[in-house]
Amino acid sequence: MVSxxxxxxxxxxxxxxxxxxAAFPKVGAAWLVPFGTAALFWLWQRxxxxxxxxxxWLxxxxxFAIDFAWVGHTVGHYIGLFGPFLAFGPAAIEAPFFALAGALAAIAYARMQADVAPLGAAAAFTICEWLRSIGVLAAPFDQLGYTQADSPLRVVAAYAGTYGVTFVLCVLGAYVADGLVRRTWRPLAVVAAAVCMATAAAWIAWPARRLPPPTIGVAAIQGNIAQSFKWNSLGLAVRRYTAMTRAAGTARPRLIVxxxxxxxxxxxxxxxxxxxxxxxARNVHATIVAGSLSGGFRSLYNALYIFSPSGGYVAYQKRQLVPFAEWFPGRAFLSWLPYVSALNGGLTPGTIDGVYPTQALQIAPLVCWxxxxxxxxxxxxxxxxxxLVVSTDDAWFGTTSGPYMHAQIAQLRAIxxxxxxxxAAATGISGVIAPxxxxxxxxRLSRRVVVTGMVGPRVATFFSRIGPTTVGVLLVVLYATLLIPPHTLPADTGEWPDAR
Known part of the structure; x- marks a missing residue:
């Protein structure tokens, strides 16, 4: 292809x-995103x-080969020396979405008015990011919006989600590229000013900045049992998590994860x-959310057990399984391939969008992926x-960029x-995130620690009313609308052309 x-x-x-x-952890140079996208749009515009x-595609x-490098560590102990090359698999699967973004952007530049074509190109990229993040085979890591988890632009996520943040970054990059290609900087100046003013207004109006002090105690238990012997250390896990939970109970949390x-x-x-x-749970007077398995031979689930201090429990079953790890698409047809059996978890997805009342608040469990x-x-x-209660086993990632990227994602879910x-992560990063x-x-990673903090009720966001599908559809509508040629007025009369 390169030739x-x-x-x-x-x-x-x-x-x-x-x-x-490089905008993602561990480098974390979030400011690079507009320049990286500008380079892409500069190529696509020409x-x-x-x-x-x-x-x-290139x-x-x-x-994706760089940012999915943690995949090699995740399953490397199954396949030895071939581990580092596994990143090429997800890279090959995800790269076509960049190819589609390039094709749609080029069409935008060819068919839309020059001043709004960068807007259409930015919409094209964001649409493709949305498309690769939905469905059972989706891999929504590496959304560009995640890089802004600690920047002022993160406020956009409260109104338009992470896709909205990606769109703003792409708009800035597209107009930088447009300035370089067309040698005119006025559109960029107008767009940059609009982004600054809109971000400032959103920041001022953001309810999450004016929360009352949280009053509900919570704790996350990070037992730090290494992945290499986790599945052969049930007794150790029971003893360690029981002891750490009792220690956490002295702070009187109402929820322990x-x-x-x-x-x-x-x-x-x-x-x-x-x-x-x-x-x-009864002894520490707290709801305990514990990660385990449920089901049996025919249907095995990755589950969270929610133990009430009153003595009852309920099990939440993970809905979105990790493809090629917790389940293997087309396993019956691909069983002849090496390592398919080793990499297949054989799990069944749950079907319930679980929300569970506790003595703290109504909680929404989310398991890892x-x-x-x-x-x-x-x-x-x-x-x-x-x-939101996130229970995850990031020990699979080791000390690669994976745990940091995954924790960054949780910040955007809060916003x-x-x-x-x-x-609560097995070996880190565990903690409490504000809205x-x-x-x-x-x-920190690789520490045995109890993390305690305070939480409070959820605050309303515009995004929580409309949801990600609405944002994706609106981007499609924007792109399609910009493709429609504008009506032009005859220069001599200023009247609309005769419909006859």
Whole structure:
């Protein structure tokens, strides 16, 4: 593919990909995003749609290969030396969305009015980001909007979600590129001024900035049991999490959250453990959310057990499974491939957008991968959830960029929904996030620690009313509308042309 492109354009595509990847943890240079997108739009504005698609594919493959490098660590112990090359798999799957973005952007530049074509190109990129983030095979990591979790632009997520943040970043980049290509900077100046004023107005009106002090105590337990022997250490996990929960109970929290699958057995098939944890919740006078498994031979679920201090419990079953890990698409047809059996978790997805009353608040459980899907959190908030509870096993990521990227995603879920987030990760990062995306308490990686904090009720956001699908559809409508040629007036009369 590269041989069919001028070397310069291929080099620009690679540089754009590297810049965008560097905006994410661990580098975290969020300011690079408008420049990385500007490089892409500069290429696409000057190319045919076919050429733009090729350049987009190249940039996308490099970008995702860098940012999905943690995949090699995640399953590396299963396949040894081949681990580092696994990032090429998701990169190859996701890169076509960059190719589609390039093709749609090139069409926008060719068919839309010059001054609004960058707007259409930005919409095209964001539409493709939305499309790759929906469905059972979706991988919504690496949305550009996540990079702004700690920047003033994060406020946009309260109104238009993470896709809205991505769109603003792309608009800025597209108009920078437009200025370079057309040698006119007036459109960029107008757009930049509009973005600054709109962001300032949104910031001033943002309810999350004026919250009353939170009063409900919570705790996240980070037991720090290494992934390499987690599945052979049930006794250790039970003892450690029981002891840490008792220690956390001295602070009188009303909610205590354990990480995903820390109890490595089918818990509803183990009555002694169920009784033990029910008694523990009663003894510490707190609701305990514990990660384990539920079901049986035919249907095995990744589950969170919610133990009430009154003695009862209910199990939430994870809805969005990790493809090629917790389940393998087309396994029956691909079983001949090496490592398919080793990488397939054989789990069944849950079907309920669970919202559960506790003595703290109504909670919305999100298990690991689910926290990356804004539509799941949106559905639970619409059902009355007041607090997001993220339980995750980020030990799979080791000390790569993965845990930092995943924690950053939780910040955007807090901003979008206007809810506090309690996040418990097996080896970190655990903590409490405010509705404005700030960490109120946060752990470090690879530490055994109890993180405590305070939470309060959710505040309303515009995004929690409209949801991510509405944002995606509006972007499609914007793109399609800008493709419609404007009516022109005859220069001599100023009247509309005769319809005859």
């Amino acid at each position: 069919s492109m001028p070397l310069r354009d291929a080099g620009v595509a690679v540089c754009a990909a590297v810049a965008l990847a 190319a045919s749609w076919k050429r733009a698609a090729l350049l987009g 940039a996308g493959f490099i970008f 354990w990480p995903e699958t820390v109890i490595t057995t089918v818990l509803d098939g183990n009555p002694p453990l169920l009784t033990r944890f029910s008694n523990l 689910e926290s990356a899907f804004s539509d799941l959190a949106y559905a639970q908030v619409r059902r009355g959830a007041q607090l 979008e929904t206007g809810a506090y987030v309690v996040r 404005d995306g700030r960490w109120l308490a946060r752990s």
